[in-house]
Amino acid sequence: xxxxxxxxxxxxxxxxxxxxxxxxxxxxxxxxxxxxxxxxxxxxxxxxxxxxxxxxxxxxxxxxxxxxxxxxxxxxxxxxxxxxxxxxxxxxxxxxxxxxxxxxxxxxxxxxxxxxxxxxxxxxxxxxxxxxxxxxxxxxxxxxxxxxxxxxxxxxxxxxxxxxxxxxxxxxxxxxxxxxxxxxxxxxxxxxxxxxxxxxxxxxxxxxxxxxxxxxxxxxxxxxxxxxxxxxxxxxxxxxxxxxxxxxxxxxxxxxxxxxxxxxxxxxxxxxxxxxxxxxxxxxxxxxxxxxxxxxxxxxxxxxxxxxxxxxxxxxxxxxxxxxxxxxxxxxxxxxxxxxxxxxxxxxxxxxxxxxxxxxxxxxxxxxxxxxxxxxxxxxxxxxxxxxxxxxxxxxxxxxxxxxxxxxxxxxxxxxxxxxxxxxxxxxxxxxxxxxxxxxxxxxxxxxxxxxxxxxxxxxxxxxxxxxxxxxxxxxxxxxxxxxx
Amino acid sequence: xxxxxxxxxxxxxxxxxxxxxxxxxxxxxxxxxxxxxxxxxxxxxxxxxxxxxxxxxxxxxxxxxxxxxxxxxxxxxxxxxxxxxxxxxxxxxxxxxxxxxxxxxxxxxxxxxxxxxxxxxxxxxxxxxxxxxxxxxxxxxxxxxxxxxxxxxxxxxxxxxxxxxxxxxxxxxxxxxxxxxxxxxxxxxxxxxxxxxxxxxxxxxxxxxxxxxxxxxxxxxxxxxxxxxxxxxxxxxxxxxxxxxxxxxxxxxxxxxxxxxxxxxxxxxxxxxxxxxxxxxxxxxxxxxxxxxxxxxxxxxxxxxxxxxxxxxxxxxxxxxxxxxxxxxxxxxxxxxxxxxxxxxxxxxxxxxxxxxxxxxxxxxxxxxxxxxxxxxxxxxxxxxxxxxxxxxxxxxxxxxxxxxxxxxxxxxxxxxxxxxxxxxxxxxxxxxxxxxxxxxxxxxxxxxxxxxxxxxxxxxxxxxxxxxxxxxxxxxxxxxxxxx
Numbered sequence: 001x002x003x004x005x006x007x008x009x010x011x012x013x014x015x016x017x018x019x020x021x022x023x024x025x026x027x028x029x030x031x032x033x034x035x036x037x038x039x040x041x042x043x044x045x046x047x048x049x050x051x052x053x054x055x056x057x058x059x060x061x062x063x064x065x066x067x068x069x070x071x072x073x074x075x076x077x078x079x080x081x082x083x084x085x086x087x088x089x090x091x092x093x094x095x096x097x098x099x100x101x102x103x104x105x106x107x108x109x110x111x112x113x114x115x116x117x118x119x120x121x122x123x124x125x126x127x128x129x130x131x132x133x134x135x136x137x138x139x140x141x142x143x144x145x146x147x148x149x150x151x152x153x154x155x156x157x158x159x160x161x162x163x164x165x166x167x168x169x170x171x172x173x174x175x176x177x178x179x180x181x182x183x184x185x186x187x188x189x190x191x192x193x194x195x196x197x198x199x200x201x202x203x204x205x206x207x208x209x210x211x212x213x214x215x216x217x218x219x220x221x222x223x224x225x226x227x228x229x230x231x232x233x234x235x236x237x238x239x240x241x242x243x244x245x246x247x248x249x250x251x252x253x254x255x256x257x258x259x260x261x262x263x264x265x266x267x268x269x270x271x272x273x274x275x276x277x278x279x280x281x282x283x284x285x286x287x288x289x290x291x292x293x294x295x296x297x298x299x300x301x302x303x304x305x306x307x308x309x310x311x312x313x314x315x316x317x318x319x320x321x322x323x324x325x326x327x328x329x330x331x332x333x334x335x336x337x338x339x340x341x342x343x344x345x346x347x348x349x350x351x352x353x354x355x356x357x358x359x360x361x362x363x364x365x366x367x368x369x370x371x372x373x374x375x376x377x378x379x380x381x382x383x384x385x386x387x388x389x390x391x392x393x394x395x396x397x398x399x400x401x402x403x404x405x406x407x408x409x410x411x412x413x414x415x416x417x418x419x420x421x422x423x424x425x426x427x428x429x430x431x432x433x434x435x436x437x438x439x440x441x442x443x444x445x446x447x448x449x450x451x452x453x454x455x456x457x458x459x460x461x462x463x464x465x466x467x468x469x470x471x472x473x474x475x476x477x478x479x480x481x482x483x484x485x
Numbered sequence: 486x487x488x489x490x491x492x493x494x495x496x497x498x499x500x501x502x503x504x505x506x507x508x509x510x511x512x513x514x515x516x517x518x519x520x521x522x523x524x525x526x527x528x529x530x531x532x533x534x535x536x537x538x539x540x541x542x543x544x545x546x547x548x549x550x551x552x553x554x555x556x557x558x559x560x561x562x563x564x565x566x567x568x569x570x571x572x573x574x575x576x577x578x579x580x581x582x583x584x585x586x587x588x589x590x591x592x593x594x595x596x597x598x599x600x601x602x603x604x605x606x607x608x609x610x611x612x613x614x615x616x617x618x619x620x621x622x623x624x625x626x627x628x629x630x631x632x633x634x635x636x637x638x639x640x641x642x643x644x645x646x647x648x649x650x651x652x653x654x655x656x657x658x659x660x661x662x663x664x665x666x667x668x669x670x671x672x673x674x675x676x677x678x679x680x681x682x683x684x685x686x687x688x689x690x691x692x693x694x695x696x697x698x699x700x701x702x703x704x705x706x707x708x709x710x711x712x713x714x715x716x717x718x719x720x721x722x723x724x725x726x727x728x729x730x731x732x733x734x735x736x737x738x739x740x741x742x743x744x745x746x747x748x749x750x751x752x753x754x755x756x757x758x759x760x761x762x763x764x765x766x767x768x769x770x771x772x773x774x775x776x777x778x779x780x781x782x783x784x785x786x787x788x789x790x791x792x793x794x795x796x797x798x799x800x801x802x803x804x805x806x807x808x809x810x811x812x813x814x815x816x817x818x819x820x821x822x823x824x825x826x827x828x829x830x831x832x833x834x835x836x837x838x839x840x841x842x843x844x845x846x847x848x849x850x851x852x853x854x855x856x857x858x859x860x861x862x863x864x865x866x867x868x869x870x871x872x873x874x875x876x877x878x879x880x881x882x883x884x885x886x887x888x889x890x891x892x893x894x895x896x897x898x899x900x901x902x903x904x905x906x907x908x909x910x911x912x913x914x915x916x917x918x919x920x921x922x923x924x925x926x927x928x929x930x931x932x933x934x935x936x937x938x939x940x941x942x943x944x945x946x947x948x949x950x951x952x953x954x955x956x957x958x959x960x961x962x963x964x965x966x967x968x969x970x
């Protein structure tokens with residue numbers, strides 16, 4: 001198993017060779033990788049490797065890796081599968097340690113030819129002591145070293161790592177997260193894992209000073225017991241958020257086609273979550289949903305949530321959602337209700353909890369009074385604010401509605417940031433219908449809250465689920481703290 | 486219990502009086518109702534009732550209902566709660582039968598004053614034999630009679646009815662559904678149900694020739710056994726889709742604040758669904774999601790679904806989702822796979838099922854070949870097509886990508902409409918990230934598919950869930966058919 005320092009030269013390479021980069025500027029694969037490394041301003045040396053060209057994209061091309069006159073920290077292989085073993089042998093000759101194999105067409109095809117090629121590749125990797133990411137994956141995305149040959153172009157560095165057996169998920173997450181102001185330390189798409197395993201990469205991330213939250217998409221793992229022990233250990237100081245794909249029978253079959261892994265059974269993974277305290281996610285969106293409170297919020301004192309929304313039916317739905325996710329929605333204390341009732345009319349509203357008060361949704365002064373009273377209530381540990389987005393049919397008769405909403409949203413951002421009661425607060429968007437412009441408004445508003453450092457969600461269900469997972473993580477940690485120290 | 490003909494005069498009134506309409510053109514309540522009835526071109530007589538005005542919004546105002554010189558088919562009451570009993574007495578004097586009480590502030594407040602007012606109101610309703618919708622609700626929305634004093638302005642009539650204890654949900658659904666090309670026969674927001682109950686309204690909808698699908702948001706019901714029997718009966722010919730709010734403890738408490746109903750316990754409702762075969766929904770969005778296949782698709786032969794998407798990780802997720810929802814994702818037969826493999830390269834793709842084939846997503850000819858082969862396979866009963874929406878980082882290098890996607894989408898619409906294999910097909914949008922413009926594009930594309938008569942969903946999870954409920958409905962019907970006939 002490689003030690004951390006050795007892998008540093010892979011994550012922070014000073015030189016990268018791309019095997020399979022051609023002059024044709026379109027298309028992905030090696031050509032796209034090289035182009036993107038140039039576009040994002042990779043500061044080190046770039047070496048196209050292509051036996052049929054002397055120059056590729058304005059750079060001198062080499063016929064093979066061992067012809068490159070200087071040391072190469074990372075080789076990216078993007079040629080058809082049958083040629084991969086020879087390139088690996090060439091890397092060994094050249095003294096290259098770190099290789100990303102983008103190429104697919106190995107064991108995951110389920111065909112004999114691919115299986116044999118896979119065996120051969122594994123053998124060379126082991127014999128050469130190579131640090132290999134892949135095959136059948138996108139590889140490494142490290143904004144800090146401008147190693148970002150794919151995914152959304154990074155505009156910042158952060159402290160979240162994403163370890164993913166799926167290249168598609170890794171690509172998607174780079175854009176999804178960044179659009180919400182969440183930045184990465186490392187994104188690692190590692191595919192079939194013929195070389196570096198989840199275990200190796202988790203060990204690296206555990207010690208990585210740039211990573212404080214680890215998110216994972218797993219299809220299958222080797223060394224289950226070791227991974228479980230390691231995740232349990234890491235999770236104490238760096239929350240580990242895991243989405244396990246292929247938990248169902250159909251999903252497991254799809255896993256075999258995807259990365260050729262054998263997906264574990266659902267109950268084995270339930271045990272994994274129970275033992276490690278890792279936070280369970282069920283989709284890519286959920287991973288980011290859950291990251292947000294970990295990034296921005298201090299641990300809540302309990303699971304009692306104040307819901308501030310509008311509409312009776314909507315309040316019932318919100319309360320049901322929270323309850324299903326394991327959050328409590330306690331009645332506010334009598335003294336809080338008395339104060340609320342002094343300015344909120346009873347008819348059409350409710351001041352228990354959920355605070356179902358249409359009148360405050362577009363009135364910043366009333367909103368302020370309501371939320372101050374609700375948050376201060378000792379029965380409350382945290383807050384979900386439900387914001388309605390979209391065209392109300394009556395808006396045409398309230399020309400100042402947009403300004404009123406703006407004032408409330410500005411207040412929410414300010415109030416949540418100051419957080420004077422030290423109670424976590426998140427915001428959920430409730431969109432009126434399928435109207436494209438409302439969808440855009442909701443996404444924009446969500447982005448605005450999230451980039452201001454306030455966990456924000458595309459629905460109240462998602463908000464409640466993320467908060468519930470956040471609460472559960474901290475409960476697990478405090479329960480197991482006695483045994484650990 | 487009123488018979489259908491009597492209620493016809495309420496749903497198709499030739500005259501409406503609005504008690505509490507004032508000259509102030511802003512705000513909702515009576516004033517807003519009157520204004521909207523004029524805006525949507527209500528063809529009958531409109532009578533504002535307001536003791537302090539002689540004219541309201543250009544119409545002659547009357548001091549009370551009994552002063553109106555002609556018969557009034559429907560009275561809408563929108564004045565503060567304490568005044569409601571007197572107006573009801575006046576309605577009895579005037580010989581009015583049908584009343585909608587918009588006003589809230591009765592039993593649902595939980596305060597003594599509201600409870601007493603509620604008792605008094607119930608007594609008058611019963612004594613006068615009035616057909617009362619409400620109180621504490623939005624009332625009736627009947628596009629065919631242009632009785633649409635609230636909600637999104639109707640642009641068409643349809644065959645879906647929505648019966649809702651929540652006014653907020655009813656308002657939201659009018660816009661949500663219409664934006665997807667789903668039109669209503671009747672939307673009924675009936676609130677505290679002091680007069681007409683769920684049972685009465687369901688009986689009316691059962692016999693209503695304009696209604697073929699009945700959707701319901703319930704908080705609590707009286708006459709549980711009668712409702713269960715009735716729903717079981719209706720459900721044989723008109724699918725009944727039910728969202729029960731307040732299934733959890735917190736939700737139940739919110740129900741009490743909302744419509745003052747006592748929400749049943751979760752297991753009682755599980756029995757309701759098991760006995761009636763009613764289709765269970767868990768949100769407003771799910772109601773419409775489930776309506777779509779009932780509107781457009783014939784019953785599937787089984788629960789075996791073909792998934793056509795792209796990306797290995799995404800395919801695993803899709804297969805997991807389907808499996809969790811009770812759909813099977815069978816391997817395609819060997820002969821189908823052989824034909825698929827003749828033009829789809831194995832590396833990076835999978836031709837089992839899910840059909841994980843990036844190359845067809847933007848290539849209409851390949852898409853056509855792939856889907857024809859997949860749908861024709863005898864192991865397949867229905868299809869979910871997963872469409873990726875949003876900016877791919879590489880799009881800038883594929884300037885014709887938009888046109889290519891357009892061609893595939895046009896093909897999907899045509900293929901689904903022709904449906905030559907008679908296997909239901911739905912489309913799911915998978916959005917890249919939280920980008921506002923992608924969100925708008927996805928909503929627009931969903932609208933396009935849905936208004937073309939193809940069930941379309943904002944996520945593959947939602948698509949799988951809706952299809953699974955649709956399959957379950959038809960299984961229930963065929964299982965119970967033997968006992969019924």
